[in-house]
Amino acid sequence: xxxxxxxxxxxxRDKYRYIAFQVIGERAFTGEEIKRAIWEASLSTLGFLxxxxxxxxxxxxxxxxxxxxxxVDREHVEELRFALALVTQVNGSRAIFxxxxxxxxxxxxKGKFLAQYGWR
Amino acid sequence: xxxxxxxxxxxxRDKYRYIAFQVIGERAFTGEEIKRAIWEASLSTLGFLxxxxxxxxxxxxxxxxxxxxxxVDREHVEELRFALALVTQVNGSRAIFxxxxxxxxxxxxKGKFLAQYGWR
Amino acid sequence: MSEELSFSRDYFIEMDVRSDEAYQLxxxxxxxxxxxxxxxxxxxPDWGALREELKALRGAxxxxxxLLVTKKPSLIREVKxxxxxxxxxxxxxDMRVNRAALEAGVDALISPWLxxxxxxxxxxxxxxxxxxxxxxxxxxxxxxxxxxxxxxxxLLFMAKTWQLVRKYDxxxxxxxxxxxxxxxxxxxxxxSLGINLGMEIPEARASLNFHPRSLLLRL
Amino acid sequence: MSEELSFSRDYFIEMDVRSDEAYQLxxxxxxxxxxxxxxxxxxxPDWGALREELKALRGAxxxxxxLLVTKKPSLIREVKxxxxxxxxxxxxxDMRVNRAALEAGVDALISPWLxxxxxxxxxxxxxxxxxxxxxxxxxxxxxxxxxxxxxxxxLLFMAKTWQLVRKYDxxxxxxxxxxxxxxxxxxxxxxSLGINLGMEIPEARASLNFHPRSLLLRL
Numbered sequence: 001x002x003x004x005x006x007x008x009x010x011x012x013r014d015k016y017r018y019i020a021f022q023v024i025g026e027r028a029f030t031g032e033e034i035k036r037a038i039w040e041a042s043l044s045t046l047g048f049l050x051x052x053x054x055x056x057x058x059x060x061x062x063x064x065x066x067x068x069x070x071x072v073d074r075e076h077v078e079e080l081r082f083a084l085a086l087v088t089q090v091n092g093s094r095a096i097f098x099x100x101x102x103x104x105x106x107x108x109x110k111g112k113f114l115a116q117y118g119w120r
Numbered sequence: 121x122x123x124x125x126x127x128x129x130x131x132x133r134d135k136y137r138y139i140a141f142q143v144i145g146e147r148a149f150t151g152e153e154i155k156r157a158i159w160e161a162s163l164s165t166l167g168f169l170x171x172x173x174x175x176x177x178x179x180x181x182x183x184x185x186x187x188x189x190x191x192v193d194r195e196h197v198e199e200l201r202f203a204l205a206l207v208t209q210v211n212g213s214r215a216i217f218x219x220x221x222x223x224x225x226x227x228x229x230k231g232k233f234l235a236q237y238g239w240r
Numbered sequence: 241m242s243e244e245l246s247f248s249r250d251y252f253i254e255m256d257v258r259s260d261e262a263y264q265l266x267x268x269x270x271x272x273x274x275x276x277x278x279x280x281x282x283x284x285p286d287w288g289a290l291r292e293e294l295k296a297l298r299g300a301x302x303x304x305x306x307l308l309v310t311k312k313p314s315l316i317r318e319v320k321x322x323x324x325x326x327x328x329x330x331x332x333x334d335m336r337v338n339r340a341a342l343e344a345g346v347d348a349l350i351s352p353w354l355x356x357x358x359x360x361x362x363x364x365x366x367x368x369x370x371x372x373x374x375x376x377x378x379x380x381x382x383x384x385x386x387x388x389x390x391x392x393x394x395l396l397f398m399a400k401t402w403q404l405v406r407k408y409d410x411x412x413x414x415x416x417x418x419x420x421x422x423x424x425x426x427x428x429x430x431x432s433l434g435i436n437l438g439m440e441i442p443e444a445r446a447s448l449n450f451h452p453r454s455l456l457l458r459l
Numbered sequence: 460m461s462e463e464l465s466f467s468r469d470y471f472i473e474m475d476v477r478s479d480e481a482y483q484l485x486x487x488x489x490x491x492x493x494x495x496x497x498x499x500x501x502x503x504p505d506w507g508a509l510r511e512e513l514k515a516l517r518g519a520x521x522x523x524x525x526l527l528v529t530k531k532p533s534l535i536r537e538v539k540x541x542x543x544x545x546x547x548x549x550x551x552x553d554m555r556v557n558r559a560a561l562e563a564g565v566d567a568l569i570s571p572w573l574x575x576x577x578x579x580x581x582x583x584x585x586x587x588x589x590x591x592x593x594x595x596x597x598x599x600x601x602x603x604x605x606x607x608x609x610x611x612x613x614l615l616f617m618a619k620t621w622q623l624v625r626k627y628d629x630x631x632x633x634x635x636x637x638x639x640x641x642x643x644x645x646x647x648x649x650x651s652l653g654i655n656l657g658m659e660i661p662e663a664r665a666s667l668n669f670h671p672r673s674l675l676l677r678l
Contacts, residue, residue: 004335005362012363012403024484039389044607047167048388049199049436052395079169081651085644086610088603098488098645124554125581132582132622144265159608164388168607169655172614201432205425206391208384218269218426 014055017074020100020113021084023066026093031061031068037090038070041097045083046076056080059106065117067100069109077102134175137194140220140233141204143186146213151181151188157210158190161217165203166196176200179226185237187220189229197222250445252427253452255413256305256329256350256377261421263301269426272456274327275301276417281310284318294326303459305329307350313340320344327455329377332360342368347455350377350417353397361401366408375455376405378447379417380425380433395437402437411454414447469664471646472671474634475524475548475569475596481637482520488645491675493546494520495636500529503537513545522678524548526569532559539563546674548596551579561587566674569596569636572616580620585627594674595624597666598636599644599652614656621656630673633666 007013023029029037035058042051054076061068072080084097101113110119127133143149149157155178162171174196181188192200204217221233230239254270257263258278266273277297279285297304305327308319313336320328330341332352338360341349349369352360361376369376378398383391405412414434418424427448434444473489476482477497485492496516498504516523524546527538532555539547549560551571557579560568568588571579580595588595597617602610624631633653637643646667653663 005358005360006364007362008400008404009363012400012407043167043388043392045167045169047163047165047170048391049165049202049395050167050170051392052399055396078651078654081648082169082655085599085648085651086602088641094641096641096644097648099648125577125579126583127581128619128623129582132619132626163607163611168610169614171611172618175615198432198435201429202436205380205429205432206383208422214422216422216425217429219428 015074016055016071017077017102017104018059018106018109019070019072019077019080019102020109021068021070022098022100022117023068023090023095024098025066025090025095028063028066029061029090029093029095030063031058033091034058034061034068037087037095038084041083041087042080045086046079050076050079054079056083062117062119065119067114067117067119069106069114074104135194136175136191137197137222137224138179138226138229139190139192139197139200139222140229141188141190142218142220142237143188143210143215144218145186145210145215148183148186149181149210149213149215150183151178153211154178154181154188157207157215158204161203161207162200165206166199170196170199174199176203182237182239185239187234187237187239189226189234194224250427250449251453252448253413253456254415254424254427254448255348255452255455256307256379256415256417257424258307258417258419259421262416262418262424265421265424266416266418269424272303272452273301274303274305274452274456276305276307276329277326278307278309281308281312281315281319284315287322291324294324298325303327303456305347307331308346311337313337316340316346317344320346325459327459335360339365339368342372342374345372346374347458348375348377348411348413350415351379351382352376353394353401354382356397357393359397359400361397361404363404363408366404366410369405369410370408373411375411375413375451376401377417378402378412378414378434378437380415380430381417381419381423383433384423399437402434402439406439406443411451412447413452413455414444469646469668470672471667472632472675473643473646473667474567474632474671474674475526475598475636476634476643477526477636477638478640480640481635481643484640484643485635485637488643491522491671492520493522493524493671493675495524495526495548496545497526497528500527500531500534500538503534506541510543513543517544522546522675524566526550527560527565530556532556532563535559535565536563539565544678546678554579558584558587561591561593564591565593566677567594567596567630567632569634570598570601571595572613572620573601575616576612578616578619580616580623582623582627585623585629588624588629589627592630594630594632594670595620596636597621597631597633597653597656599634599649600636600638600642602652603642618656621653621658625658625662630670631666632671632674633663
């Protein structure tokens with residue numbers, strides 16, 4: 001017997017966009033710190049109801065280049081971008097989020113916006 | 121010379137709805153406490169961006185009957201109602217918000233939903 | 241305006257309150273209220289005592305539901321076969337329990353996502369629920385008890401489940417599932433939960449009126 | 460997809476950064492950056508010294524703006540009449556200053572709502588701004604410095620002003636108005652401010668491209 005629900009039929013699957021971002025900080029941040037900062041930004045900007053609609057999801061953060069990927073519902077890309085634009089600190093240290101680009105797949109996102117930061 | 125901006129032309133005026141509500145609490149609350157509770161509910165549910173779109177505005181609270189009026193952008197009535205439904209306490213004391221009805225004018229709202237609580 | 245007019249004339253049913261104080265308050269705001277007796281089961285219950293208790297509860301509250309909280313699918317089938325004079329709800333959360341409840345054809349599966357990291361519901365289960373006429377209960381009270389982060393997760397799972405419930409036309413209701421007085425909410429405020437999960441207003445209304453009424457006809 | 464393609468090929472101008480460190484960082488992310496010299500005025504400035512300073516700033520930064528922070532409408536007219544070789548911005552917030560800036564035909568009025576309990580802008584002022592070609596500057600940085608409650612108020616006033624700016628076709632730009640490095644934001648992230656104020660994507664883009672370019676032609 002299944003212990004997990006099955007994948008949804010295609011018509012009910014959420015449509016996502018992937019956002020590549022760079023963090024400029026007064027120090028380097030860990031992926032855990034960035035993940036938390038994205039959640040806090042979403043909750044304070046969109047609340048828990050808006051966050052449930054935007055469905056931000058931390059995908060990956062490369063600590064060396066301080067660049068990463070976050071996923072969001074495709075109807076709410078600009079809301080999350082704005083939430084990130086209003087971040088002023090990460091875990092007590094000053095920081096700026098800069099979005100590098102948006103794509104419908106992680107593969108294209110890496111190729112177009114993250115390859116120059118050493119992603120492959 | 122004007123020290124305040126003039127009223128907006130009708131086409132740019134916001135379209136509002138007025139919500140009548142009743143608060144059931146373990147004690148009676150003041151209007152100030154209720155006003156603050158509505159703001160906190162809006163900020164935690166909708167965030168500051170969602171709150172800027174919903175434009176919740178405390179109008180009045182009758183401390184005797186513990187009933188009041190809040191205004192909201194007409195496209196966001198259900199979001200504010202949900203925000204209020206999730207309130208569990210006001211200034212540290214247990215409370216329930218119950219919405220009594222919605223109307224496009226304060227006059228109709230009072231007549232239909234608040235007259236029975238002594239409003240006129 | 242017509243929305244609000246029909247609201248005041250509407251007939252609303254609260255399907256799941258779990259204490260006397262919750263029942264009393266809900267009775268002020270709803271046209272009918274079902275009192276839920278929570279039954280945590282690790283093995284077969286004492287059927288004689290349970291029947292007596294349910295009889296007393298029916299005397300006090302009229303409509304009564306029995307909420308099974310168990311890890312054992314076999315107990316769900318046993319309770320269903322004994323068919324006590326009460327609606328049979330199953331507390332969801334365990335995937336095997338969710339499925340067993342739907343296959344046994346109980347009256348409702350409440351919050352199949354509870355305590356999970358996924359909705360606990362998928363299109364296979366939605367198909368079984370629709371076929372066997374098992375309602376999905378969307379409860380507000382778990383949202384009241386958790387952090388903002390967990391509220392996001394719960395809302396995601398509830399919205400996803402609603403999409404499946406709509407697509408497969410599964411019976412459903414919205415309820416407070418109030419354990420105490422402070423978790424009771426009014427019918428129109430419970431509707432706002434449904435609307436924020438993605439329901440149209442008539443769908444949210446049906447979740448407190450048509451679907452509950454259909455379930456009560458089974459009693 | 461086409462949106463993002465054109466994004467990478469686009470040309471963006473940051474119209475208002477107020478320190479060297481902010482200028483340096485903005486220069487990495489924008490095609491052109493205007494350095495703003497902030498001038499708090501209670502009486503007429505020393506014109507000789509100011510001319511020298513502006514000349515030095517032009518040498519260092521190329522495009523330069525002079526931001527007047529004053530309570531005195533007469534000083535706005537005086538500075539405008541002297542026409543230094545810089546864009547003239549006025550810091551908004553005082554209703555008489557807002558109006559005087561628009562009537563004097565300076566290049567931009569920055570954040571007319573700053574420190575107010577209303578937008579500081581109405582349809583009368585929008586008409587004057589459009590007629591005299593005065594841009595409204597929508598700054599991000601004030602949002603970074605305040606509480607969530609105040610953010611709501613600022614966003615309300617900015618969105619209301621945007622409605623008037625759109626209706627009356629007033630020139631405008633979106634800017635960080637960064638005082639320091641940590642308040643600088645990228646062009647696409649500034650666009651998201653405009654979009655969340657109610658702009659369509661092309662309108663937000665024009666607020667960092669077409670409108671700034673038109674203003675720079677005046678230099």
